Amino acid sequence: MSSTVSKTVAIAGLGAIGLPLARALDAGVEGLRLIGVACRDPVNARARLADFQAEPRLMSLAELAEADIVVEAASAAAFEQVALPAIEAGRIFVPASCGALLPRMHLARLAQQTGARIVVPTGALLGLDAVRAAAEGPIDSVTIETRKPLAALAGAPYLVQNGIEVADLSEPLLVFNGNAMEAAAGFPANVNVAAALALAGVGPVRTKVRIWADPFVTRNVHTINVDAEAARFSMTIENVPSAGNPRTGRLTGLSLLACLRGLVSTLKVGS
């Protein structure tokens, strides 16, 4: 069920998240209209958009701010070029690369001045409704343990900087043990889930993160453990890697679609 007022949407990125999301919007979602997309390679983009019913405009990252809702599904490196114009223009900004938000919380203060909203999707994670509810009261601890196939972690800055080789592992290896702020810096393409968890709960310094490179898993597996005054809970999700990008679970694009629906629907389920 959606309201009759339609909101326009623009998306940065036409990859594992952005392309299926754009396709779903093009196929028709009541209350939402895709007007623009941005990516690096316009020739390739045109090929990807060729079978769309209503081909969206190819925009620069800054031009995306013409839309009511600006989705960032590009990269941590491109995050600010999408976020700043969108927030300055008072739009609803939905970042997939939410790890890049942690060191830029001044954007949330800017949004207060411009009337923009920053809506962080649950993305590849689960349970943020319960974490947010728990965070309305006292929370003792929040941890996330992530297990990834070796290919999903290849090239992460933390591994490169610390000379940690994962390509030929025959046993699981704990490659990172720290907090969400450090994890987002060291694994910008891998632990947006930890950033979303931190923002929902006790913040990036108190949210503990462990990352395993695991040759025995074929999915991106995330387990969260929360110990709060009101409840104790543990939840695990096993994400099937996307065909286009093994770092990204297939669920992520669907989560963004569900998030966008929630922005226009008159019936919304979950807090």
Ligand SMILES: NC(=O)C1=CN([C@@H]2O[C@H](COP(=O)(O)OP(=O)(O)OC[C@H]3O[C@@H](n4cnc5c(N)ncnc54)[C@H](OP(=O)(O)O)[C@@H]3O)[C@@H](O)[C@H]2O)C=CC1
């Ligand atoms: N919140 C969450 O739970 C999750 C978040 N993510 C994050 O979401 C983001 C997108 O992931 P995913 O779709 O898998 O990534 P992909 O690599 O599959 O796609 C990225 C897309 O962004 C475009 N892009 C990258 N940099 C720029 C730039 N500077 N200007 C314009 N376009 C750019 C690329 O353009 P081109 O096609 O021309 O190369 C490509 O279309 C990543 O930061 C990832 O870490 C991923 C999984 C879960």
Ligand SMILES: O=C([O-])CC(=O)C(=O)O
């Ligand atoms: O958190 C991320 O950025 C990606 C991830 O782990 C997943 O898709 O499962």
